[in-house]
Amino acid sequence: MGAAPQALAVNTALHGAILVVTIDNPPVNALGQVVRQGLVTAMQQAETDAAVRAVLLVGAGKAFIAGADIREFGKPPVPPSLPEACAAIENCSKPVVAAIHGAALGGGLEVAMSAHYRLALPAASLGLPEVLLGLLPGSGGTQRAPRLMGIKPATELMLGGKPMNAKAALKAGLVDRLAEGTDAVAAGLAYANELLAQNAPVRRTRDIVIADPAAALAELEVLKAETAKKSRGLFSPLKIIECVQAAVQKPFDEALAFERAQFIECVASPQRAGLVHAFFAEREVAKVPEAKLAAxxxxxxxxxxxxxxxxxxxxxxxxxxxxxxxxxxxxxxxxxxxxxxxxxxxxxxxxxxxxxxxxxxxxxxxxxxxxxxxxxxxxxxxxxxxxxxxxxxxxxxxxxxxxxxxxxxxxxxxxxxxxxxxxxxxxxxxxxxxxxxxxxxxxxxxxxxxxxxxxxxxxxxxxxxxxxxxxxxxxxxxxxxx
Known part of the structure; x- marks a missing residue:
């Protein structure tokens, strides 16, 4: 009798021609190093295995991926980085479908936007709330969201920090299709098989061309003026707008590098440290010994x-x-x-x-x-x-x-x-x-x-x-x- 195999944070299983990649890192599938590594490894497996014709990304439990692991912030980065994991997904030569059944927030939505097709179940919740922690999406969010949703709606989503539901995400162009029920694997497999039957191409978000750059930049100037007034003294909102401006003006890879540099500046800012401290403190203070003893x-x-x-x-x-x-x-x-x-x-x-x-x-x-x-x-x-x-x-x-x-x-x-x-x-x-x-x-x-x-x-x-x-x-x- 050997030791029981250690549960993996990312599991893969072949269903017909589709490699189902399940993120399983309870409680909310946060993107810690083991998850990022698991995603990169799974994409390598999909690439090299001739039996695999498409990939399905799903989350186990209640969430798709509810964000980065904020406990890692301020610590030395451990590879692979999230931008590397997102690139591995987007660069896959076989169609990748993300099936979202719960929260896809922050880095979780950045992973979903790196997939080629997105399906949402009724309870899905999609958002980029980084601004609430004094940050900005730092793994392609400021580059991919504007390409999928349009400049203004994407920038407003990032500046507001509030998530949207499945129907709103479909209307905004953030997802391609809605499915009924609660079983992300079944819904995702049905969609992936349908795409294969149609010979659907690999559709990389990075390749979407931003329409009418002059109008987009004019909209951003208006948002910039409003934001400067509204978020006086806050560091990250204007940085978000600068990153979206880069999405319009620079080639994708160059703009992605710019986004990462702004993200690192935000991580180093004392505002981020204060807002993250407040985030944990709010959760801590809500835990009361009396609540366990009495209703x-x-x-x-x-x-x-x-x-x-x-x-x-x-x-x-x-x-x-x-x-x-x-x-x-x-x-x-x-x-x-x-x-x-x-x-x-x-x-x-x-x-x-x-x-x-x-x-x-x-x-x-x-x-x-x-x-x-x-x-x-x-x-x-x-x-x-x-x-x-x-x-x-x-x-x-x-x-x-x-x-x-x-x-x-x-x-x-x-x-x-x-x-x-x-x-x-x-x-x-x-x-x-x-x-x-x-x-x-x-x-x-x-x-x-x-x-x-x-x-x-x-x-x-x-x-x-x-x-x-x-x-x-x-x-x-x-x-x-x-």
């Missing part, structure tokens, strides 16, 4: 105590997340001011053409205000945002303790006062937690979740659930100064 409490109605800048900002965040909100203020004048603070945000969006008056009316229908704590007896979650004074806050929490139903979550937005003391003003310290929003609360992404000693695990889990619904980045903090 969040159900909540659909929220009360906000205080209608100042902070109270109004939190109210807008809650309304935008779909909750019904009751605002409590001390007198009619403060109530009117609180409502005005909330409406001002939506009126600003209407003025910019980003919201209709009807949409505002629909949101404000979920907003009520009152001067009486008795009106919030049945709400599921209360956030206090009154003046930063311990005695004032304790008085508020004694009132909440008196009126709120059992099981309501009682949160304080204090930035530095002792939450333990606030919790001890109630008979239910297990329900009291800190939710520290940053001003303006409807815009700032960060939400500190401050965990006092007596709070129960399901309340902490509820706070993280609220952050998720409000699209905030939650950070767990202990009770301490600042």
């Amino acid at each position: 969040p409490r159900a909540f659909s109605t929220i009360a906000i105590i205080g209608g100042g800048t902070m109270g109004a900002g939190i109210t807008v965040s809650a309304l935008d997340a779909g909750f019904s909100v009751t605002m409590i203020e001390r007198d009619a004048e403060s109530i009117a001011r609180g409502r005005k603070n909330v409406e001002k945000v939506y009126d600003g969006l209407i003025a910019k053409g980003r919201m209709t008056a009807e949409a505002k009316a629909a949101i404000m229908a979920r907003y009520t205000s009152s001067t009486s704590y008795d009106d919030i007896a049945q709400v599921d979650l209360v956030i206090e945002a009154v003046f930063e004074d311990l005695e004032v806050k304790k008085a508020v929490f004694r009132e909440l303790d008196r009126v709120c139903k059992p099981g309501a979550v009682l949160a304080t937005n204090t930035s530095y006062l002792d939450i333990e003391a606030i919790a001890d003003a109630t008979q239910r310290p297990q329900d009291v937690i800190g939710l520290h929003f940053f001003s303006p609360a409807n815009i700032m992404k960060l939400l500190e979740i401050v965990v006092p000693s007596k709070v129960s695990a399901d309340v902490v889990a509820t706070a993280f659930e609220l952050a998720k619904k409000m699209k905030k980045v939650p950070v767990r903090a202990g009770v301490c100064d600042g």
